[in-house]
Amino acid sequence: MPQATVTDSDKGRGERPGYGQLLRTRGAWTFLLPGFAARQPFAMLTISIVLLVQHTTGSYGTAGAVSATTGVSMALFAPYSGKLADRFGQRAVLLPGVLVHSAAGLTLTVLALSGAPTWTLFLAAVPTGASTPQIGPMVRARWGVKLQGSPLMQTAAAFESVTDEFTFVLGPLFATALCTGVDPAAGLITEAALTLVGGLLFAAQKGTQPPVRTVEEHARVEHVSALRVPGVRVLIVTFLGIGAVFGGMQVSLAAYSEAIGRPGLNGVLYGIFAAGNMLSGLVCGAIAWKIAPQRRLLIGYTALAVTASGLWAAQSVVVLAGLGLLVGVCIAPSLITGYTLVEKIVPATSRTEAFTWLTGAVALGQAAAVTVAGQLEDGFWDGAGFLVPMGGTVLALVVMFLLRSRLVPPSAGRTVARGVGHRVPVAVD
Structure with a gap:
């Protein structure tokens, strides 16, 4: 298949899309810093549940099963959270989401510490996972608004991948240190607190979130899943x-x-x-x-x-x-x-x-x-x-x-899906 002749480097007029240039993007730090704090709980949640439940039940099998329930719930409900954020705005989804997640996480902690029946732990694990804020995708969507049509989008994708990986290194280490050095419940309590504080601060950055369409615009535009x-x-x-x-x-x-x-x-x-x-x-x-x-x-x-x-x-x-x-x-x-x-x-x-x-x-x-x-x-x-x-x-x-x-992007001048608001077409690399 013939390739488009315009490359990312061509679009960037020969400039190398470096991280320094990316981080100098106006307004980027207003969502990056609270976003980094709010995404730490994503990596702390699983190991915090395993260590707490294993401590209170003495069973790694039960701890793993409760943790897996949280992960499956997260995977199943996350896309719906993203769909709602696309339609009604990130703030509208984050505000109730962080409140539910923090409350569910603390409920799971109390149930585990009080020796409640095992089935109640599974019951609490479902809303805990389902309400996990999807901060990473929301940050990526904000980069998309900031860098629309820019060659720095590739750099932003790399930056977010590195941030995710750093989170998955730091989060489990932090949670393990809290659970083993402070208290078995400290990891999950800290996770709930970070979710609440970081999520609210991130949601407060209204100026960088993707634009929210009005009711009239929603009625005119075909929304494609x-x-x-x-x-x-x-x-x-x-x-x-x-x-x-x-x-x-x-x-x-x-x-x-x-x-x-x-x-x-x-x-x-x-x-x-x-x-x-x-x-x-x-x-x-x-x-x-x-x-x-x-x-x-x-x-x-x-x-x-x-x-x-x-x-x-x-x-x-x-x-x-x-x-x-x-x-x-x-x-x-x-x-x-x-x-x-x-x-x-x-x-x-x-x-x-x-x-x-x-x-x-x-x-x-x-x-x-x-x-x-x-x-x-x-x-x-x-x-x-x-x-x-x-x-x-x-x-x-x-x-x-x-x-x-199916992974081939549409050619210049084509649309991805009929009736959906698209960016100005550009040639792909």
């Missing part, structure tokens, strides 16, 4: 595979470290994996790509599947650390390119919904991977859980390869 865009469905499968890597690595690295009698090594190995992700994200965002995004995704995801497929065969700490680093290096480009494609194939009125579908897919893939990897570790050999990242990425790669044509 992000799921009706074929490429979004392919990306959901892609991100499920990425979630399988995160979940499978968490369980399998912990089990491996325990099996060799060095449990403290778990944090080091996972840190190496996360470091590879962060570093490659920084590099990926600093490059003015001339390769079409759908081709970049296919190439990058192939590398991810290949490296993830070698994890189960690692026989030494050094080899496992090296493979973990390579897997991390391959994840960030796939995440960044996936989010970049959303900007190109999804109408502006459905973009937050699309971002939340992808975020929810990662959460769902992670929840499923944690469960399956745990069963494999218990029922088979040490390291069997590493089959989960391999299986998830290989299956997703097959789907992506077969349906790769």
Whole structure:
């Protein structure tokens, strides 16, 4: 297929789209700082529930099941939150959302500490997960407004991927320190407090949120669900595979470290994996790509599947650390390119919904991977859980390869969906 001749670098008049230029975007810090605080709870929630419930029930199985319930609820309800934010505005969704989430999280804490029946923990886990604020997708949507048609969108996607990865490194460490060093309930209480304070501060930044249409405008415009865009469905499968890597690595690295009698090594190995992700994200965002995004995704995801497929065969700490680093290096480009494609194939009125579908897919893939990897570790050999990242990425790669044509952005002058307000068409890279 012939490629468009205009590249991101061409559109940027030869300027390199660096992070310094991105962070100098007027008004960016007004939503970045509260957004960073508000997105920390997303990474603290799962581990905080596991540590609290395990402490009060003495069962890792129960703790994992309650935590998985939260993750599944989050994955199922997040897209609807994004759809409502696209239609009625982020503030209208965030204000009640953070209140419900904080109340549900504190309710779960009280139930666990009071020795309430196990079924009540599952009951409280559902609204706790379902109301988790989707700050990351909302920040991405605000970048879309700020950088409409700018070559810095690729840099913004990379910056957000690195921020997400930093969150998933810092959040669990912070929650673990609170639960083990202060009180088993401290992690979940802090998570609820950060959600409330950070979410309210983020919602207060009305000037940077995507514009909200009036009732009359809604009546005139055909609103298309992000799921009706074929490429979004392919990306959901892609991100499920990425979630399988995160979940499978968490369980399998912990089990491996325990099996060799060095449990403290778990944090080091996972840190190496996360470091590879962060570093490659920084590099990926600093490059003015001339390769079409759908081709970049296919190439990058192939590398991810290949490296993830070698994890189960690692026989030494050094080899496992090296493979973990390579897997991390391959994840960030796939995440960044996936989010970049959303900007190109999804109408502006459905973009937050699309971002939340992808975020929810990662959460769902992670929840499923944690469960399956745990069963494999218990029922088979040490390291069997590493089959989960391999299986998830290989299956997703097959789907992506077969349906790769659906990831091709519309040509200049074409519209994504009839009747939806679009940006001025530009040639793609």
